[in-house]
Amino acid sequence: MRQTVKEAAGSAATVLIAGCGDLGQRVGHLLAGNGRRVLGLRRQPRGMPAGIEPLAIDLAAGVPRLPMFDQVVFCAAPDGGDAVAYRATYEMAWGNLLAALCALPTSPRRLVLVTSTRCYAQNDGSWVDEDSPVTARDAQTASLLRAESLLRESGLPGLVLRPAGLYGADEGPLLRSLRDGRARCASGPPRWGNRMHRDDAARAIVHLLGLADPAPLYLGVDSEPTDHAVLLQELAKWIGVPAPESADLPAAGVNRRCRNTRLLTSGFRLLYPTWREGYRALLGGSQSAGQGLGGCPRGADQ
Ligand SMILES: NC(=O)c1ccc[n+]([C@@H]2O[C@H](COP(=O)([O-])OP(=O)(O)OC[C@H]3O[C@@H](n4cnc5c(N)ncnc54)[C@H](OP(=O)(O)O)[C@@H]3O)[C@@H](O)[C@H]2O)c1
Numbered sequence: 126m127r128q129t130v131k132e133a134a135g136s137a138a139t140v141l142i143a144g145c146g147d148l149g150q151r152v153g154h155l156l157a158g159n160g161r162r163v164l165g166l167r168r169q170p171r172g173m174p175a176g177i178e179p180l181a182i183d184l185a186a187g188v189p190r191l192p193m194f195d196q197v198v199f200c201a202a203p204d205g206g207d208a209v210a211y212r213a214t215y216e217m218a219w220g221n222l223l224a225a226l227c228a229l230p231t232s233p234r235r236l237v238l239v240t241s242t243r244c245y246a247q248n249d250g251s252w253v254d255e256d257s258p259v260t261a262r263d264a265q266t267a268s269l270l271r272a273e274s275l276l277r278e279s280g281l282p283g284l285v286l287r288p289a290g291l292y293g294a295d296e297g298p299l300l301r302s303l304r305d306g307r308a309r310c311a312s313g314p315p316r317w318g319n320r321m322h323r324d325d326a327a328r329a330i331v332h333l334l335g336l337a338d339p340a341p342l343y344l345g346v347d348s349e350p351t352d353h354a355v356l357l358q359e360l361a362k363w364i365g366v367p368a369p370e371s372a373d374l375p376a377a378g379v380n381r382r383c384r385n386t387r388l389l390t391s392g393f394r395l396l397y398p399t400w401r402e403g404y405r406a407l408l409g410g411s412q413s414a415g416q417g418l419g420g421c422p423r424g425a426d427q
Contacts, residue, residue: 142198143167145177145200212268235333242288252381317380319347
């Protein structure tokens with residue numbers, strides 16, 4: 126099925142954000158603030174913020190007929206965590222968008238495909254970067270890797286950003302699990318994980334859109350991989366709830382430390398270099414009176 130975009134008169138100077146949800150809208154907001162024309166594509170684009178023109182298309186339903194764009198960001202998220210949802214997003218929706226862009230007389234100058242650090246299956250706490258091996262350890266990861274292959278095969282001038290654990294939109298599952306007492310710390314050796322504040326992920330995408338000669342792949346992580354138990358214990362102090370109990374939890378599916386050297390070397394500067402600055406901004410004044418920001422380890426907040 127081909128869909129026609131009637132009112133979305135794109136132009137050579139327009140940026141298309143496909144899958145314009147939380148992250149996409151943060152990107153769109155920054156670009157619009159820089160004077161760019163931004164189209165935000167999603168299935169139900171109601172309530173798009175000022176500066177982002179809504180475009181209602183289901184990319185998984187077929188190859189849309191699109192106008193020309195200067196730059197394109199694909200940051201659609203699967204509807205669920207299962208293999209079918211991942212295939213619909215990273216193979217069908219992304220594949221249809223690529224087909225639509227390839228059919229245009231003039232290609233976009235730059236595409237950014239957002240996938241995930243889920244591509245890395247290392248579970249021994251080792252460091253990984255853009256040159257580390259990836260593994261299709263399940264159907265979902267296979268779909269992410271297929272999306273990256275589709276971009277390479279398209280010949281379009283694109284790059285991939287693989288972010289880790291995005292946070293910063295609202296309390297999120299980590300803080301909720303602490304507040305309702307469900308959180309547990311794994312006993313035993315550290316289980317390393319990585320995060321990036323959503324504002325930094327959006328800023329990284331805008332940065333990558335503007336780079337003169339980007340690499341084909343970047344990790345989107347902050348500068349401090351953290352043992353999950355340490356993160357839980359510190360955040361519990363900050364919000365004034367009891368430290369989570371230790372438990373013999375099942376082996377971690379992933380346990381690795383992602384490096385952001387390539388992104389930083391390209392000139393990107395993090396607003397939130399570690400989870401400390403990010404969660405401090407997220408929690409704002411909402412810490413318990415007893416702990417407040419005084420519970421935050423000062424030395425790491427400089
Ligand atoms: N959350 C994390 O920790 C994390 C970590 C690594 C990477 N990521 C990646 O970061 C990206 C952005 O995440 P996010 O938090 O911004 O997700 P989000 O808020 O759910 O936004 C994604 C948007 O994609 C749209 N969408 C989904 N299927 C579509 C389709 N077939 N056609 C058109 N639009 C479609 C949805 O809008 P409609 O329902 O209106 O279509 C939704 O608003 C995703 O690629 C995600 O996988 C997230």
